[in-house]
Amino acid sequence: MKTKLIAANTEEQLIIRTAEETESCFEITVGENSQFSLTYFENRNENEFSEVTITITLKKNAHLDIMTAFAGSRKSKLKLKVIHEESGSSSDQKTLFFGDKSQNFDIESTTILDAPDTTAKIIAKGVLNNTATASFDGSIHITHNGKNANAHLNEHTLLLSSGAKINAVPALKIANNQVQASHSASVTRVDDEHLFYCGARGIDESSATKMIVEGFLRELYQGSNYIEKIEPIILSKIDQITNKN
Amino acid sequence: MTVTLDYIKNLNRTTLDDANSSEYVNHAKKGLSREVIVAISKDKNEPEWMLEHRLNSYDVFMSKAMPNWGPDLSLLDLENIIYYARPGEVVSSTKWEDVPAEIKNTFERLGIPEAERKYLAGAGAQYESQNVYHRLKEEYGKMGVIFEDMDAALQKYPDLVKQYFMKCVTMHDHKFAALHGAVWSGGTFIFIPEGVNVDKPLQAYFRMNAASMGQFEHTLIIIEKGGQGSYIEGCSAPKYENPSIHAGLVEVFVKDGARFRYSSVENWSRNTYNLNTKRAIVEKDGTIEWIGGNLGSGCTMLYPCSILKGDGARAEHLGIAFANKDQIQDTGAKVIHVGARTTSTVVMKSISKAGGVSVYRGLLKILKGAKGAKAQVKCDALLLDDISVSDTIPDMQIAENDVSIGHEAKVGRISEEQLFYLMSRGITEDEAMAMIVNGFIEPIVKAMPLEYAVEMNRLIEMEMESLGAVG
Numbered sequence: 001m002k003t004k005l006i007a008a009n010t011e012e013q014l015i016i017r018t019a020e021e022t023e024s025c026f027e028i029t030v031g032e033n034s035q036f037s038l039t040y041f042e043n044r045n046e047n048e049f050s051e052v053t054i055t056i057t058l059k060k061n062a063h064l065d066i067m068t069a070f071a072g073s074r075k076s077k078l079k080l081k082v083i084h085e086e087s088g089s090s091s092d093q094k095t096l097f098f099g100d101k102s103q104n105f106d107i108e109s110t111t112i113l114d115a116p117d118t119t120a121k122i123i124a125k126g127v128l129n130n131t132a133t134a135s136f137d138g139s140i141h142i143t144h145n146g147k148n149a150n151a152h153l154n155e156h157t158l159l160l161s162s163g164a165k166i167n168a169v170p171a172l173k174i175a176n177n178q179v180q181a182s183h184s185a186s187v188t189r190v191d192d193e194h195l196f197y198c199g200a201r202g203i204d205e206s207s208a209t210k211m212i213v214e215g216f217l218r219e220l221y222q223g224s225n226y227i228e229k230i231e232p233i234i235l236s237k238i239d240q241i242t243n244k245n
Numbered sequence: 246m247t248v249t250l251d252y253i254k255n256l257n258r259t260t261l262d263d264a265n266s267s268e269y270v271n272h273a274k275k276g277l278s279r280e281v282i283v284a285i286s287k288d289k290n291e292p293e294w295m296l297e298h299r300l301n302s303y304d305v306f307m308s309k310a311m312p313n314w315g316p317d318l319s320l321l322d323l324e325n326i327i328y329y330a331r332p333g334e335v336v337s338s339t340k341w342e343d344v345p346a347e348i349k350n351t352f353e354r355l356g357i358p359e360a361e362r363k364y365l366a367g368a369g370a371q372y373e374s375q376n377v378y379h380r381l382k383e384e385y386g387k388m389g390v391i392f393e394d395m396d397a398a399l400q401k402y403p404d405l406v407k408q409y410f411m412k413c414v415t416m417h418d419h420k421f422a423a424l425h426g427a428v429w430s431g432g433t434f435i436f437i438p439e440g441v442n443v444d445k446p447l448q449a450y451f452r453m454n455a456a457s458m459g460q461f462e463h464t465l466i467i468i469e470k471g472g473q474g475s476y477i478e479g480c481s482a483p484k485y486e487n488p489s490i491h492a493g494l495v496e497v498f499v500k501d502g503a504r505f506r507y508s509s510v511e512n513w514s515r516n517t518y519n520l521n522t523k524r525a526i527v528e529k530d531g532t533i534e535w536i537g538g539n540l541g542s543g544c545t546m547l548y549p550c551s552i553l554k555g556d557g558a559r560a561e562h563l564g565i566a567f568a569n570k571d572q573i574q575d576t577g578a579k580v581i582h583v584g585a586r587t588t589s590t591v592v593m594k595s596i597s598k599a600g601g602v603s604v605y606r607g608l609l610k611i612l613k614g615a616k617g618a619k620a621q622v623k624c625d626a627l628l629l630d631d632i633s634v635s636d637t638i639p640d641m642q643i644a645e646n647d648v649s650i651g652h653e654a655k656v657g658r659i660s661e662e663q664l665f666y667l668m669s670r671g672i673t674e675d676e677a678m679a680m681i682v683n684g685f686i687e688p689i690v691k692a693m694p695l696e697y698a699v700e701m702n703r704l705i706e707m708e709m710e711s712l713g714a715v716g
Contacts, residue, residue: 157643162646166642168643172656174628174634174636175633177633177658179628183653185650186649187649
């Protein structure tokens, strides 16, 4: 297990690329008034397996920016736990997954707001093609201590083929009334109307699908610290899809 | 037609919590054994296959473990429950005058016969394990509609019952379905023939009276092609120290193009474990609507389920749960999309107060082949103070890409601004709270028949009053 302590009043970045990482369990504490940014990138080759656990604890007024992206591996499991332990801490969490062939992603994201005035914003977007499957368990717990907590979770999945499967369990567990908490989830395929709109403008179906998928995901990785590494892999995956269809 | 709602105005906690004397249970046997089951079956003079079904269910019940998820059931002592009790020498009657005075009074205080006279197509009343009253208006009988208590239906229409009984929810489903299969008694049987529209609702009211009772009524509803109907079920029980259990089972078969609405207002006392199972199988172009209010009982585990088997089948679930002090309302909706172009809508509202716990536990399953399926789930939770709890746990399993699925949930409290607005107009804080809560649940109450809507509002008001000021 790797433990990491980010000292108070500092700013730090960490990038975990599973293909180059030997550690599978991380415990990170972000000190008072510190800012921490973590990028987790699943980029193993497509016959490997991986299972990683990350626990992050946030102290007073600490801020966490986390981006988890899944593109590689045959089967990948991530257990992410973000604990807002002290007041005023906030987190911005993004998850992106792109599965094709028979890839399987199992993502468990738990956010615990155990202190007053804490904020968590979680957004997950995924695309699944061929017979890829994914499970996204995103839960928000606001404890009795979480007065004025503010937590929102959105997850959206685009299924590109009839063999793809998604199991989504967004959960809210709220034990305080002075909170704002919500979650939403959607599962759709590429909208016929969108395809038609593009078609009417001379864009063929495969290019249109590519544009739509790219637009769907870009929102997430656009501001990422790691955009130059994530983007080419996502784009090459998108290319493969549209060529096949 | 003018409708007076006096019985609702007079409805208060005492009306619901008061018990009649229950000497008849003094010699009733507690606990469950093969002998008890054989005795129930003999007492009811049932056909051989039913006894066999009961005993098989008992074996399944013994072999299955208690659920390892959801609320804590450790205080429910299944050995200490009375599984079958008849309130003296009572038989089911079609005349209100024949019902014993004491039982009659109970139901009269709850407003049952008055409601029937005014707007129901038929009504039934069950007291402990025994139906005491069942009547269908003549005009509907002539159209071939059957509305009977379940025990009578088994005697009169054995083949029809055998064809459908526990075929939708089998004894292997879960431990309490098996328990139900072993000790079921009473309930309602509804059969609506092809193309018949029963335009007025049918109603049944279930009352437990004695302490440590178990009520296991079985409701079997069959709507033939193109038929239409609706059914309302009300439940209550007096308050005791010892836990009692309600493990009813509802099976609805909606055939091609048929439509059925099932409404229930559950108001068991706080010592009741309400472990109910409700499920519908909907064929091509059929529609099932579930409308439920869960207000009573200390612990509820109830997840009405719709299996949309035929193409174009539709399900609508509307529900309210109110969790007050020491209550756990673990409710939800399950929808399984099998057919193509099936659609479902789930709208659930929950209110938690004084430390109450309300949980939305849902399942949305889209099987492969359910092309063009559409599903929307919306859960809103209102927390009235900072010691109450609200959980939302929807499970979505999607194995088809030609679908459109949406889920959203919100948890919040009554806004200070709304309270201030009302109070600045001379409304007290408590009244303002009650008004806002009534507004919150309105979309669901609106879907109920008028009398039930008024009763629902009154029950909510009672919950709001019960512990003085809220917030």
